Amino acid sequence: MTISKAYEGTYQGEKAVWFQFGRYEAAILPEIGGNLIAFRDNENKYTFLHEPTLDEMESFKARPFIHGIPVLFPPNRFEDGKFLWNGRTYQFPVNEPATGNHLHGFVHSEKWDVTDFGSSAAESFVTVSLTVDEQHAVYKYLPHKFTIKLRYSLSAEGLSQQILVRNEGQDVMPCLFAFHTSVNAPFAPESSAKDYRVKLTIGERWELNERMLPIGTYQPLTADEELLKGEGVYPFFDSMDNHYTASAQNGRNRMELTDTKLGATLVYDVGTSYKQWMIWNNNATEGFFCPEPQISLVNAPLVDLPADDIGLFSLAPGEIWEESAILYVK
Template sequence: MTIKYAAYEEKYKGERAVWLKYDRYEAVLLPELGGNLIAFRDTVSQYSLLREPAEENMNDFKQNPFEYGIPVLFPPNRYEDGKLAWNGKVYQLPVNEPATGNHLHGFLHAVPWTVEHYEASEWESSVTISVKVAEGHSVYDHFPHSFTLRIRYTLSSLGLQQQVTVQNDGQDSMPNLLGFHTTINVPFVPGSTAQNYRLKLTIGERRELSSRQLPTGKFQPLTAEEVQMKNEGVYPFFAEMDNHYTSEPQNGRNRMELTDTANDVTLVYDVGTAYKHWMVWNNFGREGYICPEPQINLVNAPNVNLPAEEIGLIALEPGEIWEETSRLYILHR
């Protein structure tokens, strides 16, 4: 008998995992390894949409989680000398990228998350996880704010939905700095090749980055291939990319489209318009996977002297909640 829908706990390569199933879709979440949604699959077409670690690569995944699944970045990307300026104070984050002397990618990808609830019904299968930071939590030592970050993943006939909320539980204003290092297989269709793929992304302008990979405040002209990426789509490995862009929604939506032209199938990653910035990393231009990374804020935002609205430097006042919804789904052309 075919299982139409389910939500349950079962090991994933030796690790605690919550599995979701709904019709042709399957997803796996690892709560104790940073709340990473490590797998999203179409079991009928045999599409493996997110990059998963092989059994022998689990240690690599634990040491370097950014190249697998959907790691949570809070705060996302780089902060100069590990410093994060906010409301007249300067927080010192660990300098964990020796090559640039910066802090990289925050803390929540490396801490265990709480599984609040999972369930399945004829309409959907879902799991809700959270991290509650307060005094005494390891994150609070470097980012002294009390807050709760909660993510609900839902599988349904509409694909995989991600609903994120951040609530300020403290008594002071806090910066809301969030992104996702989403890692997508290229190709995701069995038997296809990366040469068949075209990447379209709702980018606006490209930020100039310094030798330390920090924004200079200037923009650079888009190359011909980047213009293609913005419009009809481009081969995802046309050049090495570790690029920072503003987002520019098209037709009211802020999203990536990755199309397998040989099989007329497109993976859509609609991230919502609250993510005003994209990082794009393509593994040094090597075929295999690409990371379209939606971010609320500009890289190094609290340390950049530009208008808060422009750089996505969002303040959450005590008790306030920020929320956004994203979705991954398949289109057959």
């Protein structure tokens, strides 16, 4: 009989909700940004996400970007911490002194509410949500009333991820979003990073200035980047903090990470609402890298390109944006 369960517990001393279905197991940290901190295949001893050790928990809580699947809202960098949109100027704190930019938004460290969790013969699941209103700390920087709901479920197919943003206010709000997904390479204990090849549905590479902001033009792809969008490449071929357009292949927008030694491929299939990819590999350090599906271009409100091309989405009062993704092994 297939094991299917969900329960409250702890992860490295922090409140967590664990859920399991068959060989798959996952855990989410509702009080640290709704971060899905673990996704494992216990039968094959695969650990797919970059998890913090007990000694890393304090640094993780201070900067929760390189472990699990942090939520970025709004995502990535904004020049001088300014967000110009729809006739309004939003002022964010400059929290990346090296570039003078704001980085990664406001919800990755907030306490989220556990809305529901449970299990059935078909799946186990957990839903967390964050509601921002005038009393919430995030409202100071994003003065809109909104709810973000995040549902993860495990089934025989793998890990499903569903994100929903609803505008609860009376004015139009920007909807800019990304996941800073941190993937292990290797994810199998008997393999090495050299055994791995990654493929991503990238299109063009954005040219970035010295402040890591796009200037509206593209750069030619290198031979290794052509492999990245083609047959696959070693994930640490060069130091990457690169920004690309997303270009669906066979109707799908996805990352595929293959362990060539074992013949196992982790697929991260995200929706086509994600118009961009960020790829960061920790200065080409073997162990993990971050394929980050992102709705919008970095610094999108200050880039003079069509809104639909750069993912500069908005939500009218009462409107919802929703997208789904799945992580599975083939």
